[in-house]
Amino acid sequence: MMRTGNRIKLAVVAVLAAAGVSWALTAGANPELAEAESSPAPTNLPGIPAPGAPDHVWRAWAEEDTLDLRAYDWEQDSAQRGCTIEAIDFVEEVAADYNLAMGAPDDLVTLRVDRIENCTTSEPEIVPFDMPPGPGPICNSQTHGPGTICISKSGGKVHASWAYRGSGAVSGYLRIYQAPTTSACGTNTTWHTGPNTAWNSGDTHSISKTQTQNGGYTAVIWKYNGIGSYTNWGRTCAVL
Secondary structure, three states: OOEEEOOEEEEEOOOOEOOOOOOOEEEOOOOOOOOOOOOOOOOEOOOOOOOOOOHHHHHHHHHHHHHHHHHOOHHHHHHOOOEEEEEEEEEEEEOHHHHHHHOOOOOOOEEEEEEEEEEOOOOOEOOOOOOOEOOOOEEEEEEOOOEEEEEEEEOOEEEEEEEEOOOOEEEEEEEEEEEOOOOOOOOOEEEEEOOOEEEEOOOEEEEEEEOOEOOEEEEEEEEEEEOOEEEEEEEEEEEO
16 A cells, blocks of 8 residues: 655755765765866756746745645656555755755745655666666666666656665665766766665665756765765766
8 A cells, every 4th residue: 555645844955066976985974076067057947937036936836836746646657667656755845956956045945756666667777878868767777785776757857766676774865966968977966865765675765856957967876874974876867
């Protein structure tokens, strides 16, 4: 039976410097190191307010976006990838990187959707060393863990997921970056950071946010080692 949650979590996600990291990199509390290459500010998609628009315009958009995300057919979205939803949470958050990327007020509250899925079919499993075209899923089955990380878009949303195939349990978080389409899965600018999560063997956890710009996106799984320490366990990317 699918478990549905409706948690309200006003979590301010710190704006961190984007990072160029190897496929496996041990890091401290701020796991990214600044990349020399920087990407230009993206243009918001139609329907998204312009950067710097008045607060009331942004808040009206966020309210409509929340209604859209709650009404979206998430079961069908998962089914398209051969998955069923075991649990879903709709989480209100202040995502500072997400707000910054689209030029919204710092304190704008938006909705994130978290899913735990049971997937019976495998996604195409590749190790992308360039920026392949979406909508995906574009997956890398060669992450540490071992596991498979995927990124995709559907229904106007960007999705990142990681499936854990190891033994026991691990914890960490998913982070989505914006990067030039010419980069090899770059991690130039943090777009959104998911919550700290525990994976049991066989679990697939995903995070979803409304897409606000077209361009290159990279998903990274950061594995928690202990207080203040994370390891980059792998990445994938696509032009979305």
